[in-house]
Ligand code: SF4
């Protein structure tokens with residue numbers, strides 16, 4: 001977690017942003033390490049479970065938890081606080097089917113001060 005600041009991975013509470021400017025992810029992996037919810041929709045649960053070769057019920061039981069405001073599921077964290085699916089510094093084990101919340105940051109949503117935590121480069 002950068003600078004000890006508690007940040008939310010939770011897109012639903014945060015600012016939806018205009019489509020411009022656009023930012024290009026530099027794959028620093030910071031957004032996979034800060035605390036908060038990595039939300040998964042019901043549809044995403046199915047996709048991720050299939051990708052991992054797991055039954056949905058096993059995936060839900062072993063890889064998810066109730067999110068902070070108890071409205072759905074989030075991917076669990078490792079004991080060190082990073083996302084369960086982060087491998088090494090910046091590899092996502094479920095990259096082809098990662099949740100929309102992950103894919104949408106920072107262009108579709110972000111939060112005040114996100115530029116200090118994210119290494120994405122402005123491209124437009
Ligand atoms: S699912 Fe992948 S992209 Fe999303 S927080 Fe976890 S490791 Fe990062």
Ligand code: SF4
Pocket residue numbers: 024025026027028029030031032105106117118119120
């Ligand atoms: S913090 Fe920003 S640059 Fe780093 S992986 Fe996440 S979106 Fe990409």
